[in-house]
Amino acid sequence: MAGKVFTGEEVAQHNTRESCWIIVHGKVYDVSEFLPDHPGGAKIILKYAGKDATAEYEPIHPPDAITKNLPPEKQLGSVDMNTVKKVEVVIRAEDKIRQERFAQLPSLSEVLNLHDFEALARLVMNEKAWAYYSSAADDEITIRENHAAYHRIWFRPRILRNVTNVDWSTKILGIPTKLPIYITATALGKLGHPDGELNLTRAAAKYGVVQMIPTLASCSFDELVDAAAPGQSQFLQLYVNKDREITRKFVQHAEKRGIKGLFITVDAPQLGRREKDMRQKFEAEAPDEMDKNDQKADRSQGAARAISTFIDPGLCWEDIPWFKSITKMPLILKGVQCWEDALRAYDEGLAGVVLSNHGGRQLEFARSGVEVLAEVVEKLKEKRGIEFPNEKFQIFVDGGVRRATDVLKAIALGATAVGIGRPFLYAFSTYGQDGVEKILQILNDEFEMNMRLLGAPTLKDVVRDMVDASCLHQHIVSVPDDRLFYLNYESMAHAQLRVAKDAKPRL
Known part of the structure; x- marks a missing residue:
């Protein structure tokens, strides 16, 4: 049939x-x-x-x-x-306005920083996509802290060093990269652009950076691997399935396709509450009294819930030997949030960890990756006598990065590289692949300028003595407001009354 x-x-x-x-x-x-x-x-x-x-x-x-x-x-x-009878698509007035705004987007030459992409994306993206991409856990304090933490680190630049030529290339898991960043995994790329994550694959090839393919990409895994340029390196972010046979087949297929590193997400045994996403989803779908299957709990989680119920909450340390038995790829734990777990990962013989709170989308009041970085470097030196950056056990950080200076602060504290996620989503949601390439060009320009101003000809010269992180662990401290960041930040909404269209407002 x-x-x-x-x-x-x-x-x-x-x-x-x-x-x-x-x-x-x-x-x-x-x-x-x-x-x-x-x-x-x-x-x-x-x-x-x-x-x-x-x-x-x-x-x-x-x-x-x-x-x-x-x-x-x-x-x-x-x-x-x-x-086939066409499904009638009703375009709301709000969506028409958003579509009209696309024609009014400024030239890319007028986009000067990563904040600009977010500001523009908020104006032109549809509500579902914006809610999913921008939302974070509970009161969204953690997502803001991820960015604010970098403001508690200040530079100690060196002078009279020859910085005629500066080089910010490095290696991640032995893989050459032209920038000390990688495009970290973010799901549902096609919510923002019809080509989805392909925008990232193609731009990463042109600028010589590594893309981490998400388990929950809108494009298929093979589609993204097939789109890679000859010699282009990719990582895989893995959500572990309750059915381990599915996970085994996926991992081994990825290894055969040439994936260079397996980043196992360990901070999402259950989804965090992302209320912007949940509210938008709730308003978008009227109650279904005829629905025989009670799916209210699933719908209340917003777009994320609809694609993630397969994730295994039983994943634990005892599973590490199994992963080692099914693949020879470097294994990295993504979502480590304290030095004790980083130390165990080192003792288990893993290739590294990503210090991350999932972009502020999981546990509210989980500390920022860069704050955890400082203590991990200190404690692993104390407990095991190892220095960072370290080729045998690499530390990565993600969350809140908007400037090359953020990356350089993490490098100075001992990170090998930094993952950037949301800004790339906002870039291709507004300008497609050209937007992603613009971000990479902006970062290149920022690295060149800031390394000269730091007095660092290479990344090896960006050392711990170049930063003052003495206030990093102080969560109540006066720092200058980041006006661009907070102009973009959309405050969370309260529950609202239902008001009939013809009802007069209450005075």
Whole structure:
């Protein structure tokens, strides 16, 4: 039956919970039995029962997600798209305004820093995408602290050094990179741009930096690997599946495809509450009193919940030997938040750790990566006598980085490199691949200037004595406001009354 070509009318007849067919990318699938198991709830699938669901499916799923999750017999065949009734898309007034703003985006030459991309993205992105990309845990104190922590570190520049030529290239896990940064994993790229994470792959190739492919990319893993230029290096961020056989196959496939490092996410046994995302999702979907499966808990988590219920909360230290047994790739734990766990990772023989609180999206009041960095370097020297940066055990940091000076502060404290995530999302959501390339050019220019001003011809010259981090652990301290950052920061909303359109405001 898989070779059968259906008409749109035939598919449209299967529009009930008992017989639910959908069309994705011109193929017909019977998802009737899958409805109760869909992480995002049955309601969203039933909305497209008997119809073309491609537009809803594509931004939050890799192209092969449906074929991987449905048995072959449920993949019924193809459809003559000329016979398919188009799903009426109602464009709201707000969305029309956002679309009009795209035509008003300034020239890229007028974009001077990473903050600019965020300010523009907020104006032109749709609500679902903006809520997912920008949201963070609880009161969003941690996401702000990630950035503010860098302001408690001050430079001690050196003078009268020959900085005619400066070089900010380095190696990450032995891989040459032209900048001491990597594009860290961020999910659901197609929410911001039709090409999704491909924007990152192509720009990373042009600028000689490493891209970390996310487990939850909108593009398929193989699509992103296939798009890499000859000799381009990529990492893989891994969410560990409850079904370890699925994880084993994924990891070993990645190794065969040439992935150079496996970054295992260890800070997300359960999703944090991301209330901007949750509120937006709640308002976007009216209550479904006819929904026989109670999916309220899933929907309340926003876009993230719909794609992440497979993550194993039982992942533990005892699983490390298993990972070592299934791959020879360097293993890095992503999401380490204290020196004790960094020390154990070192003792377990891992290749390194990423000091990270998941971009402030998980545990509220988890300290910033750069604050944890200072204590990890101190304690590992004290306990094991090792100095950083260290080729055998590398420390990475992510979260809150907006300037090359942030990166240089982390390097001075002992980091090998720094991961940058959200700014790249905002860049391709506004300008596509050109936006990503602009960020990398901005960082290149900033590195050149700041290394000269620091008196550091190479990254090896960016040492601990070049920074004063004595206030780093003080969480109540006066620092100058970062006006650009806080102009972009959108305050969280309270619950609001439902007001009829014709109701007069209360005086």
